[in-house]
Amino acid sequence: MKGFARRLAGQLARGLVMVWVVLTFTFVIISIMPGDPVRAEYENLLQQGYSPEQAEAQAAMLHRFRPTGSVFEQYVDYVGSLLRFDLGQSLYSRVDVATVLADAAKWTVIPVLLGTVLSFGLGVVVGVYAAIKRSSKLGDMLTMSGSLLRGIPDFVVGLLLASIFATLWPILPRQGAVNILYEPWTVEYVLSLGYHAILPVATYTISAYGGFILAMKSSVVTVLGDDFILAAELRGMKRSIIFRYIARNAILPLFTVFALSVAAVFSGAIFIERIFNYPGLGMLLIDSIGRRDITVMAGALLLITVAVIIANIVADLFYSVIDPRIRRAGDRV
Amino acid sequence: MTLATAAHAPEGGTTAPAVRIRDLTVVYKTPAGELPAVSEIDMDLPAGTITGLVGESGSGKSTLALSLLNAVQPPGRISSGTVEIDGLGDVVPLQGDKLRRVRGGQIGYVFQAAQNSLNPLKTVGKQLLDLGRSHDVDDLRALVSEAKELLGRMGLDGARVLDSYQHELSGGMRQRVGIMLALVLNAHVVVLDEPTTALDMITQANILEIIRNIHAERGLTTLVITHDIGVVAEVADQLAVMYGGRIVERGPVRSVLGEPRHPYTQGLIRAIPRLTGDIDQARALPGRPPTLGTIPERGCVFRDRCELRMSVCDTVEPVLERHADQLVACHAVAGQEPDGGAPTDDGQEQT
Ligand SMILES: Nc1ncnc2c1ncn2[C@@H]1O[C@H](COP(=O)(O)OP(=O)(O)O)[C@@H](O)[C@H]1O
Ligand code: SF4
Ligand SMILES: [Mg+2]
Numbered sequence: 001m002k003g004f005a006r007r008l009a010g011q012l013a014r015g016l017v018m019v020w021v022v023l024t025f026t027f028v029i030i031s032i033m034p035g036d037p038v039r040a041e042y043e044n045l046l047q048q049g050y051s052p053e054q055a056e057a058q059a060a061m062l063h064r065f066r067p068t069g070s071v072f073e074q075y076v077d078y079v080g081s082l083l084r085f086d087l088g089q090s091l092y093s094r095v096d097v098a099t100v101l102a103d104a105a106k107w108t109v110i111p112v113l114l115g116t117v118l119s120f121g122l123g124v125v126v127g128v129y130a131a132i133k134r135s136s137k138l139g140d141m142l143t144m145s146g147s148l149l150r151g152i153p154d155f156v157v158g159l160l161l162a163s164i165f166a167t168l169w170p171i172l173p174r175q176g177a178v179n180i181l182y183e184p185w186t187v188e189y190v191l192s193l194g195y196h197a198i199l200p201v202a203t204y205t206i207s208a209y210g211g212f213i214l215a216m217k218s219s220v221v222t223v224l225g226d227d228f229i230l231a232a233e234l235r236g237m238k239r240s241i242i243f244r245y246i247a248r249n250a251i252l253p254l255f256t257v258f259a260l261s262v263a264a265v266f267s268g269a270i271f272i273e274r275i276f277n278y279p280g281l282g283m284l285l286i287d288s289i290g291r292r293d294i295t296v297m298a299g300a301l302l303l304i305t306v307a308v309i310i311a312n313i314v315a316d317l318f319y320s321v322i323d324p325r326i327r328r329a330g331d332r333v
Numbered sequence: 334m335t336l337a338t339a340a341h342a343p344e345g346g347t348t349a350p351a352v353r354i355r356d357l358t359v360v361y362k363t364p365a366g367e368l369p370a371v372s373e374i375d376m377d378l379p380a381g382t383i384t385g386l387v388g389e390s391g392s393g394k395s396t397l398a399l400s401l402l403n404a405v406q407p408p409g410r411i412s413s414g415t416v417e418i419d420g421l422g423d424v425v426p427l428q429g430d431k432l433r434r435v436r437g438g439q440i441g442y443v444f445q446a447a448q449n450s451l452n453p454l455k456t457v458g459k460q461l462l463d464l465g466r467s468h469d470v471d472d473l474r475a476l477v478s479e480a481k482e483l484l485g486r487m488g489l490d491g492a493r494v495l496d497s498y499q500h501e502l503s504g505g506m507r508q509r510v511g512i513m514l515a516l517v518l519n520a521h522v523v524v525l526d527e528p529t530t531a532l533d534m535i536t537q538a539n540i541l542e543i544i545r546n547i548h549a550e551r552g553l554t555t556l557v558i559t560h561d562i563g564v565v566a567e568v569a570d571q572l573a574v575m576y577g578g579r580i581v582e583r584g585p586v587r588s589v590l591g592e593p594r595h596p597y598t599q600g601l602i603r604a605i606p607r608l609t610g611d612i613d614q615a616r617a618l619p620g621r622p623p624t625l626g627t628i629p630e631r632g633c634v635f636r637d638r639c640e641l642r643m644s645v646c647d648t649v650e651p652v653l654e655r656h657a658d659q660l661v662a663c664h665a666v667a668g669q670e671p672d673g674g675a676p677t678d679d680g681q682e683q684t
Contacts, residue, residue, distance in 0.1 A: 226449070227444060227445075227449050227450055228449050228450055228451055228452050228453070230406065231442075231444050231450035231451070231511075232452070233404065233436070234399075234402055234404055234436055234437070234442040234444075235436060235437040235442070235464055235467075235514060235515070236433045236434055236435070236436035236437030236438055236464075236467055236468060237433075237437070237463060237464060237467045238433070238466070238467040241463050241466070241467055245452045245454075245455075248454055249452070249453070249454055252454075322454075323454065324453070324454060324456075324498045324500075325453060325498070325500050
């Protein structure tokens with residue numbers, strides 16, 4: 001597994017560099033934000049009668065760096081507290097940013113993953129079918145549906161679904177994630193959760209689906225033309241076995257597509273959640289910008305980036321675990 | 334029309350079946366309609382012999398070979414003819430599961446060397462087990478040891494090869510794995526399509542020796558396809574020369590190579606320094622072989638490149654006729670030697 005370890009190390013190093021770039025970026029935003037919010041907070045506290053030391057400590061707790069330090073000192077403070085997973089406090093609610101993020105994250109991560117996985121399953125099956133039937137009308141239609149759907153931006157899909165199923169023909173809710181009148185984890189509560197999740201999840205599913213169909217179709221068509229498939233046929237292999245050969249070889253490149261889709265759907269969630277007033281990270285990011293709640297904004301940005309990076313790393317490593325050409329590269333000659 | 338060649342029976346009696354191809358035509362669907370890649374071919378693979386099939390790329394060799402397994406790929410199809418194999422009957426009408434069992438079970442097919450005939454995601458051993466399960470082999474352990482033995486005989490470490498993925502094997506090793514997979518179920522008819530193409534010279538020689546040895550040991554009926562006439566010179570007993578979807582000359586290897594009669598065979602041999610023995614005299618065959626769309630419908634398929642072309646060649650297609658040991662399809666040869674010509678001094682030699 002030497003090759004695998006090397007690959008993992010490389011991926012982690014690249015991921016860390018990207019995280020570092022983003023956190024530096026959020027730091028720059030916070031420190032150059034018009035009106036210097038840290039400084040403003042500090043002066044505000046001074047005016048309220050705090051001593052300079054108290055005011056400084058208080059402001060530092062919010063922002064994780066001292067308002068009076070040099071830029072370099074502030075940066076060191078900032079990175080240091082991030083390393084301790086201390087993201088400061090919300091300027092708006094004074095709750096720990098970490099808590100705010102964790103609350104919001106579950107409303108994004110679960111529906112996004114659910115939507116992408118559903119879409120993956122659907123797209124793979126339909127893609128295989130479109131590949132096998134590629135010289136028939138039905139195959140053409142399936143492929144075209146894929147190209148069409150891929151061309152529609154995800155927020156348009158969201159708006160369309162919202163106007164059809166929540167406005168024109170109001171059978172589905174577009175407000176929030178659950179009916180808050182229900183007691184948590186009762187049957188009604190769980191049903192209400194699912195009910196509220198339908199539109200966002202459907203949006204994620206539909207917007208990722210076109211990409212999966214097209215990728216799977218072209219992958220299957222490529223594998224079908226590979227020599228080893230004909231060779232297996234000429235050796236009299238059973239159809240079911242040949243089908244498995246095709247499926248496994250064709251699905252491999254799809255994991256990259258999957259990672260890219262998770263990342264894309266994740267970033268798309270910023271607008272989709274807004275459409276459905278769904279309380280995830282995207283809503284949080286937009287709300288925090290509206291409230292000038294810079295700590296939360298920076299935290300949400302950082303978390304979204306890290307999630308996207310992790311999605312990519314996981315997919316790449318997954319790919320290398322199931323593809324022996326990569327997994328065993330370097331193990332033997 | 335049959336060629337009277339009593340084949341050598343392999344030592345210890347023969348289990349090898351003979352193969353009789355009759356009037357075989359295979360067409361491919363093209364924008365210009367269905368065009369024949371193999372036209373009305375008659376050919377025998379005598380039991381227990383190695384038959385070489387040579388011809389430039391595009392002459393229809395692979396198409397003919399796939400017909401033996403009734404495995405011509407769409408948009409192609411066998412439009413007429415029969416392929417009879419002793420003990421199996423005609424394979425052309427076979428379908429479905431019955432056809433599948435014949436492939437691999439009775440007829441082994443070895444793919445071109447450099448190409449990838451293995452699933453890149455599974456070890457050779459796992460694919461061997463898949464093969465065994467496909468053919469309802471009860472004793473998979475015996476199958477594995479049989480495979481190891483075959484690999485061992487070909488100079489490979491069987492256990493290690495079975496534990497390897499395709500990308501971990503060299504071209505020559507892959508080719509040997511292909512041969513093993515074609516033989517491990519005890520097929521007695523074996524087709525090797527370009528078995529040495531893309532291998533280096535030493536590996537080529539090695540593979541040819543393996544083919545010869547295993548052929549003799551197992552009592553096989555073997556068809557070796559190649560565009561390299563030097564390869565057949567080394568392994569084959571019988572030789573068939575293909576051009577534009579037709580067999581233009583065939584007979585015992587010695588006669589065909591020693592005294593080629595068809596202008597195309599002569600050109601092929603002249604083009605090879607190894608055989609003429611003189612590099613300076615080797616000269617490439619001028620012109621290019623026809624493609625499906627440019628094969629003439631009437632007359633001789635070779636006439637555009639032929640120095641002996643006559644007016645009859647434009648209108649009448651020459652049929653295979655006997656000349657001493659060989660069958661030759663050429664008007665010029667027919668004119669010169671109507672009775673089969675002068676006897677050759679090795680006229681009685683068959684292999
Ligand atoms: N799938 C196909 N579709 C159309 N034409 C084909 C196809 N496969 C082979 N052919 C044509 O049939 C002829 C014979 O091909 P092939 O049997 O592969 O020749 P060889 O093996 O001697 O190189 C060639 O002219 C080739 O272009
Ligand atoms: S039949 Fe005519 S054109 Fe054809 S090979 Fe013989 S002489 Fe040449
Ligand atoms: Mg070929």
